[in-house]
Amino acid sequence: AAAIESTVIKQWDVRTRLSDGKAIFAFWNSYDLATSDLECWELNLNSISLPTLTQKASILENTAEAVGVGIFIDQGTNAIYAAYLKGTTNPTALGGLYKKSTDGAGTWGVETAYTANAETNLEMISAGAAGTTGGMFQPVVYDDTADDLLINLDNDAAIAAGSAGGGTSRR
Numbered sequence: 001a002a003a004i005e006s007t008v009i010k011q012w013d014v015r016t017r018l019s020d021g022k023a024i025f026a027f028w029n030s031y032d033l034a035t036s037d038l039e040c041w042e043l044n045l046n047s048i049s050l051p052t053l054t055q056k057a058s059i060l061e062n063t064a065e066a067v068g069v070g071i072f073i074d075q076g077t078n079a080i081y082a083a084y085l086k087g088t089t090n091p092t093a094l095g096g097l098y099k100k101s102t103d104g105a106g107t108w109g110v111e112t113a114y115t116a117n118a119e120t121n122l123e124m125i126s127a128g129a130a131g132t133t134g135g136m137f138q139p140v141v142y143d144d145t146a147d148d149l150l151i152n153l154d155n156d157a158a159i160a161a162g163s164a165g166g167g168t169s170r171r
Contacts (some may be wrong), residue, residue, distance in 0.1 A: 013071040014043075017128060019078055021046075024105060026069045026082055032090045034064045040105045042080070056105035065090045070127030072137050073075060076162015080105055081125045083114060083139040093119035096141045096152075098127075112153050114139055119143040134161035 008075055012027035013111060023043040030036045044052035054095040059082045066086035080101045087094035096115035100106040115122075124142035138156040140149050 010068060010124060010126075013069050013127070015073045015127075017073050017078060018075045019097060024071055024080055026071050028067065032064055032067055033048075034062060036063055037061045037084070038063070038064065038066070038069060038084060040080075040107065043095065047051050047057040056106055057101075059099055059108050059168075060084070060086075065094070067087045067091070067094070068123075068125045070139050072127035074130065074137070074159050074162070075132050076134070076160055077102070077170045078104065081095070081114060081137050081164060082108070085125050085141070087122075091123055091144070092121050094122040095119045096122065096139060100140070101104060112155070114152055115150070116152050116154055118130050130159050132162050134159050160164050163168065 014023050014025040016023050021053050025041045025043050027039055029034055029039055031035060036056045039058050039099050040055055042054045042055040055124060065088060067090055068085040070083040081098050083096060083098040085094040086097050095113065099111055101108050121144045122141050123144045125139050127139045136156050137159055138151050140151050141151055
């Protein structure tokens with residue numbers, strides 16, 4: 001737990017998969033070290049006294065100059081997106097990137113750029129949420145130098161309406 005504590009950048013995120021009620025939890029196991037891993041766990045919280053915790057494939061391994069995480073689940077397909085900040089120098093030269101898993105976090109696809117501009121002083125990334133009515137995978141990043149919240153309309157992804165679970169779309 002100490003590894004995810006930070007007064008600067010949120011080092012963890014969790015989202016519930018509506019089709020089975022399990023939570024997908026991602027966190028950095030250390031803060032900005034060459035040995036830092038962005039881990040992913042599936043949490044079955046059906047018992048408060050004895051929840052089932054299953055470690056899934058790490059999103060990133062042995063990665064310095066990378067921080068923050070935002071989890072997003074396409075509730076129609078159960079695809080999981082993990083957005084994070086990574087670059088040349090933390091925090092003054094970071095970009096937003098993401099990976100996608102289509103097999104319940106058993107494996108992660110290729111790293112994809114989300115932010116389009118040059119690396120800058122990014123200090124937060126959030127992937128948001130969408131229910132079964134669809135929406136957009138459109139993370140928001142906080143640029144501390146410009147004091148702005150930013151999205152990228154070129155590198156976002158449309159999420160089709162699905163039938164899994166319940167809930168509503170947030171945009």
